[in-house]
Amino acid sequence: TEEKSLNFIEQIIEEDLTKGLSNAKLRFRFPPEPNGYLHIGHASSIALNFGLGISYDAPVNLRFDDTNPAKEEQEFVDAIKRDVQWLGYKWAEERYASDYFQQLYDWAVIFIKNGKAYVDSQTSEAMAEQKGTPSTEGTESPYRNRSIEENLDLFERMKKGEFPEGTHILRAKIDMKSTNMLMRDPIMYRILHKHHHRTGDDWCIYPMYDWAHGESDYIEQISHSFCTLEFLPHRELYDWFLDQIYDENKVRPKQREFARRNLSHTVVSKRKLLKLVQDNHVTGWDDPRMSTISGLRRRGYTPAALRNFAEVIGIAKRDNLIDVSRLEACIREDLNKTAPRVMAVLDPVKLIITNYPEEKEEWLDAENNQEDETAGFRKVPFSREIYIEREDFMEDAPAKFFRLSIDREVRLKNAYIIKGESVVKDADGNITEIHATYDTDSLSGSGTEASQRKVSGTLHWVSIAHAIPAEVRLYDRLFNEEAPDTHKEKDFLEFVNPDSLKVVTGYLEPSLKSAENEDKFQFQRLGYFTVDKDSTAEKPVFNKTVGLKDAWEE
Ligand code: ATP
Ligand code: MG
Ligand code: MG
Numbered sequence: 001t002e003e004k005s006l007n008f009i010e011q012i013i014e015e016d017l018t019k020g021l022s023n024a025k026l027r028f029r030f031p032p033e034p035n036g037y038l039h040i041g042h043a044s045s046i047a048l049n050f051g052l053g054i055s056y057d058a059p060v061n062l063r064f065d066d067t068n069p070a071k072e073e074q075e076f077v078d079a080i081k082r083d084v085q086w087l088g089y090k091w092a093e094e095r096y097a098s099d100y101f102q103q104l105y106d107w108a109v110i111f112i113k114n115g116k117a118y119v120d121s122q123t124s125e126a127m128a129e130q131k132g133t134p135s136t137e138g139t140e141s142p143y144r145n146r147s148i149e150e151n152l153d154l155f156e157r158m159k160k161g162e163f164p165e166g167t168h169i170l171r172a173k174i175d176m177k178s179t180n181m182l183m184r185d186p187i188m189y190r191i192l193h194k195h196h197h198r199t200g201d202d203w204c205i206y207p208m209y210d211w212a213h214g215e216s217d218y219i220e221q222i223s224h225s226f227c228t229l230e231f232l233p234h235r236e237l238y239d240w241f242l243d244q245i246y247d248e249n250k251v252r253p254k255q256r257e258f259a260r261r262n263l264s265h266t267v268v269s270k271r272k273l274l275k276l277v278q279d280n281h282v283t284g285w286d287d288p289r290m291s292t293i294s295g296l297r298r299r300g301y302t303p304a305a306l307r308n309f310a311e312v313i314g315i316a317k318r319d320n321l322i323d324v325s326r327l328e329a330c331i332r333e334d335l336n337k338t339a340p341r342v343m344a345v346l347d348p349v350k351l352i353i354t355n356y357p358e359e360k361e362e363w364l365d366a367e368n369n370q371e372d373e374t375a376g377f378r379k380v381p382f383s384r385e386i387y388i389e390r391e392d393f394m395e396d397a398p399a400k401f402f403r404l405s406i407d408r409e410v411r412l413k414n415a416y417i418i419k420g421e422s423v424v425k426d427a428d429g430n431i432t433e434i435h436a437t438y439d440t441d442s443l444s445g446s447g448t449e450a451s452q453r454k455v456s457g458t459l460h461w462v463s464i465a466h467a468i469p470a471e472v473r474l475y476d477r478l479f480n481e482e483a484p485d486t487h488k489e490k491d492f493l494e495f496v497n498p499d500s501l502k503v504v505t506g507y508l509e510p511s512l513k514s515a516e517n518e519d520k521f522q523f524q525r526l527g528y529f530t531v532d533k534d535s536t537a538e539k540p541v542f543n544k545t546v547g548l549k550d551a552w553e554e
Contacts, residue, residue, distance in 0.1 A: 007315055009048065012256055013056070013224060025251050026058035026223050030084070030091070031213070033065045034076035034197075036270030037285040037292045038083045040306070040327070044261040047310035048226060050089040059092030061220055066098045067212045069196040077197070079285070083293040088303045093220075097212045098198045100219055104207050105159065107215065107245055108170060108188060112151045116244055117188060118144055119154040121168050130176070131184055138176035138184045158191055161204045165191045170205075174240060182237050186210060214238040215245065217253035225253045228260040229319060259316040264323045265477040266291040267485050267492055281496050282478070288532075288543050289478040289500050299475070300520055300530030300545030302338075305331040321483055328546045335520055335528045335545065340368045340375060343413065343460040344523040346472055346506040348387035350464065351434040353418060356384040361463070365445065366414040369522075378511050381466040382415050387507050388461050393434055395423060402457040404434070409455045413524060417442035417455055460524045467507035470540035473532065474502040512540070520545070 006014060017023060030049045032038060038046075053060035062084060066072050084091065111117035120127065120143045132138035146154075158168050170189040178184055188211040193204050217225045225238075238255045246252055262268055267276075268291050276282050276290070285292055288299035296306065309330040313322050343366075361383045369375035388404070397405035404410045406420045416438040424433040441450035477497055481487075484495035512521070520530045527547040535541040 008317060009052070009224075009226060009256065009258060009315060010055070012254075013052070016223070016254070021223065021251075023056060023058070025221075026052075026056045027061070027092075027221055027251070028052050028058060028224060028226070029061040029063045029095075029217065029220060029222050031063045031065045031216075031227075032080050033068070033071075033270075034073065034080060035068070035071040036076060036274050037079050037294055039268045039270070039273060039291045039293065040263055040266075040296065040309075041261045041268035041291075043087065043293060043306050044310050044313070044315065045226070045228070046084060046087060046089060047307055048258070048315055050084075050091075051310075052224075053092075058223075060089075061093045061095050061222070062091035063095040063216060063220065064097065065209065065213065065216075066096055066196070066198060067207050067209060069192060069194040069206060072197055074197045079294065083297075086297060086303055087293065087306060095216075095220060096198060097207075097216045098196060100212070100216055101199060101203055101207070103219060104212060104215055105205075108207075108211075109152065109155070111172065111188075111244060112155060112170075113148060114244070115148065115173065117151070117170055117172050118146050119151050119158070119168050120144075120171050120185075121154075124166065131181065132176070134179065134181060140176050141171070141185070144173065144185070155189075158189070158205050159203070161193070163191055165193055167191065172211075172241070174237075180233055180236050182210070182233055183240070186237060210234055210237050211241060214241050214253065214255070217255075218242060218245070218250070221251045222253045223251050225255045227255060227257055229257045230260070231255065232257045259319045261313065261316075262319065262321045262483070263291060263327065264321050264482045265479050265484075266324065267479070269485070272485060272492060275493065276478075276496075279493065281493070288473070289475050297518075298530075298533065299543055300335075300518075300528060301331050302334050302520075305334040308334070324477070331546055332528070332548070335522065337371050338369075339520045339522045339528055341366075341370075341522045341524050342509055342512060343380065343462055344470075344472075344506050344508045344512070344526065344529070345387040345389055345460065345462050345467075346474075346504055346523075346526060347390045348507055349390040349393060349431060349434060351386050351388050351393075351418075351436055351461070353384050353386070353438050354421065354435050355437045355440075358384055360384070361465070364414050364443070380414055380509050380511065381463045382412075383463040383465050385464045386412070386461045387464055387467065388412075388434075388459050390431075392459050393420070393431070395431070403459060404436070404457075409439075409453075411442075411444070411455050411458045412461050413458050414444050415461070416440070416444075417450070417453065460526075462507045462509050464507070466510045468510055468513055468540060470506050470508050470512075470542055472504050472506040472529070472542045472544065474504065474544045476500045476502070506542070508540070508542075513537075515540070522548075 028049045130139040171185045174183045176184045189205045286294035286298045363379040365377045366380045392403040409419045418436040418438045422435045423431045441448045479495045480497045481495040485492040528545040529542045532541040532543045
């Protein structure tokens, strides 16, 4: 087997194992905040953490970082679980930071008793003022040296709900002169009279992320806590909080950072994705244009393609922008191997084969997937009147036009060779009918000399009498800009592409009648398509996943 070089995260783990950490103590977690749906950036973090779990045969917890009741909902918890499972990963335990509220509170009381935390009762403006700037020292709060008794009393009353929001907070007593702003007496608790989706009204003080995260890792005995680079300056605080409670017989979690993954022509931030939903730029979190996992799923992406994408882009130490064409290449590669080929016409023009008998129909053999020997054959109906794509015919065609024209021959896929004879036009000069003749001896696969004749091209088609009309949704990029959310003066919403969705009526070969939600196909010569959840037997709906080639390569 091929030797894979270790990425820098794996190197950190290997080094810890060399230094004596036992493999049995390795434990990882994926810690989403349930304030939105997961996106393609999260898929990298999921693949990293669960991938390590698989490589080291170590448990990986799914931990909901649910410390902010204002933004979190059960709907998001359910969606996150569905997406992680769909990606093909299994968590060891489902955990919630809110399960640790009591433990965190008890530790906070110990902090107060040890002189490591105090209740501050100033306005947030006053505190912001005292915080200082990175180049100036902060000023200590006048409440910083409150007695332990007073702090204990106030903190307990904060918990009991005696005070309105914004009147008191609990702060860690660290160093107002630190060069790391996060160490200047950071907030541990704030009062929030809000209902929590799991703890209900049990609490009206809630721990801050920095306070809850490392301690949650410790409670779960996570050996390595991987997060994105913006948390690098938080590491000192993560360690300081652990220093106060750490028992040396236990595993001490280690925070390490990797680069956030950004994808071009979209946004990967739950807050911004929520904005797109709220402002109706899309139909919901799972709109097929969204960068969410559920949107990509509905668009026709497979778990294998998303896992492969995470693998090929790898993890990095520096932030960067990945071109969306690399994601598209992954789904194309997967569907090329697995998607059955079918015929569908999306911009139809009627073609009459004048020498084909009116009442006749034939059911011809069509190969399902030349990339997959086991895929077999199906029957497609052929008759005198068919649809072809409007762009596959040209009346006065240049020599290099390898499609149908007057007096030129093409093959109809799986069927006969036809020759263009004449056209019928409406009053405006638009072609309404093409008349052609077919060579009766030229049936594909019949082995006759006529069938082996070389013609300039092969077209897909459908028999009009047998075709199923369907709504086909054609997507373009949701943003015209490569990096819509990096502009200084303009809001990312200003770059929303107004033409990101085009809906057409397509005509599908009848074998697609039995297609079910999320089934995937290659519409020959057009691209990959999947059945949308809006689809019904009466009105099939298909989404275009991706074209056959990178549109920018052509
Ligand atoms: P968002 O800004 O979209 O809400 P977040 O980082 O706040 O992202 P969390 O739910 O806190 O979202 O993230 C869970 C985990 O996924 C964290 O460890 C986070 O670092 C990681 N993560 C989030 N976005 C990305 C990304 N674009 N690339 C890689 N990892 C990410
Ligand atoms: Mg977050
Ligand atoms: Mg965030």
